[in-house]
Amino acid sequence: SLTLGIVGLPNVGKSTLFNALTNNDVLAANYPFATIEPNVGVVPLPDPRLDRLAEVFGSARTVPATVSFVDIAGIVRGASEGAGLGNQFLANIREANAICQVIRVFDDPDVIHVDGQVDPLADIETINTELILADLQTLEKAITRLEKEARTRKDARPAADAAAKAKDILDGGRTLFSAQREVDISLLREMHLLTAKPFLYVFNADEAVLTSPDRRAELAKLVAPADAVFLDAKVEAELLELDEESRRELLESVGQDEPGLYALARAGFHTLGLQTYLTAGPKEARAWTIPQGATAPQAAGVIHTDFERGFIKAEIVSFEDLVAAGSMASAKTAGKVRIEGKDYVMADGDVVEFRFNV
Ligand code: GDP
Numbered sequence: 001s002l003t004l005g006i007v008g009l010p011n012v013g014k015s016t017l018f019n020a021l022t023n024n025d026v027l028a029a030n031y032p033f034a035t036i037e038p039n040v041g042v043v044p045l046p047d048p049r050l051d052r053l054a055e056v057f058g059s060a061r062t063v064p065a066t067v068s069f070v071d072i073a074g075i076v077r078g079a080s081e082g083a084g085l086g087n088q089f090l091a092n093i094r095e096a097n098a099i100c101q102v103i104r105v106f107d108d109p110d111v112i113h114v115d116g117q118v119d120p121l122a123d124i125e126t127i128n129t130e131l132i133l134a135d136l137q138t139l140e141k142a143i144t145r146l147e148k149e150a151r152t153r154k155d156a157r158p159a160a161d162a163a164a165k166a167k168d169i170l171d172g173g174r175t176l177f178s179a180q181r182e183v184d185i186s187l188l189r190e191m192h193l194l195t196a197k198p199f200l201y202v203f204n205a206d207e208a209v210l211t212s213p214d215r216r217a218e219l220a221k222l223v224a225p226a227d228a229v230f231l232d233a234k235v236e237a238e239l240l241e242l243d244e245e246s247r248r249e250l251l252e253s254v255g256q257d258e259p260g261l262y263a264l265a266r267a268g269f270h271t272l273g274l275q276t277y278l279t280a281g282p283k284e285a286r287a288w289t290i291p292q293g294a295t296a297p298q299a300a301g302v303i304h305t306d307f308e309r310g311f312i313k314a315e316i317v318s319f320e321d322l323v324a325a326g327s328m329a330s331a332k333t334a335g336k337v338r339i340e341g342k343d344y345v346m347a348d349g350d351v352v353e354f355r356f357n358v
Pocket of ligand 1: 010011012014015016017107111232
């Protein structure tokens with residue numbers, strides 16, 4: 001499945017956040033036999049629709065979609081001036097599908113900032129610079145090879161040109177993701193360029209920031225159009241230890257109406273370009289993860305590969321129509337249940353029953 005790699009300068013709260021990500025019990029509850037790597041944190045995507053569906057269908061349980069975060073330790077300023085980013089760091093981050101940068105905006109004289117002061121923009125630029133320099137190294141090696149190939153093979157020309165263009169963009173201090181309209185990144189896919197991945201920013205904040213809409217808007221603007229999430233990593237870790245009522249009190253005291261991990265899960269899902277569709281029956285009401293733009297057979301394939309191969313059609317009703325009708329039977333009577341074929345592009349919140357040959 002797709003993952004977000006967590007990066008950030010030392011002492012910004014990565015480990016604290018990652019502990020909160022791994023201490024939630026969604027995996028144990030829903031996937032008792034799943035084995036996951038110690039550096040992977042899996043969080044449920046909160047979805048109130050599942051509880052409504054479970055009511056409508058009398059489902060015994062709900063199973064949310066999940067988002068996976070990988071802890072990628074070890075980026076420090078100047079890595080590129082010395083031996084470069086560590087090999088393990090590079091290997092891990094290349095495998096991530098998106099990058100989640102944690103930025104410190106909390107004040108605490110007891111926690112030393114590597115650069116002596118809390119400066120979110122400087123932190124963002126430091127990390128960007130390291131990733132840009134790593135990509136430049138990758139590109140410089142590749143360009144020599146691609147140019148040679150392009151001299152003898154015409155079909156290698158577009159990739160060589162894209163690589164040259166990408167180098168220009170990076171030389172100008174910009175990430176490839178932010179310059180997507182200027183260069184066809186897909187031609188360079190095999191290079192696993194770090195700055196071509198989508199970014200998500202987590203501002204590890206204190207109460208002063210969390211309760212200030214102006215400050216939040218200012219910070220969000222620094223990273224737009226990327227998603228920004230505001231949370232207090234220490235509070236997130238504490239929340240998991242509390243019962244429902246104490247949890248609500250603690251959240252209120254820092255001006256939040258839900259755990260920051262919820263917002264993080266949603267933003268992670270969005271950054272990865274994912275969406276969900278829903279299935280329900282007496283056993284469970286469940287959300288399934290698909291890429292935005294997935295067709296009905298591709299969606300069926302997420303449940304079982306045989307379902308994609310044997311796909312015949314899908315019976316689909318939107319969540320809103322189903323809930324308004326009150327039951328699947330009433331939704332059918334009301335003409336709200338559509339029969340869709342193999343070219344249908346799924347919409348978020350489609351409630352689906354697949355018909356297939358096995
Ligand atoms: P990492 O180096 O990025 O993994 O940072 P850590 O998670 O180890 O955090 C560094 C220090 O900052 C630890 O002493 C944490 O307890 C503290 N810390 C982390 N998050 C917060 C926060 O939101 N507020 C405050 N005040 N301290 C935090």
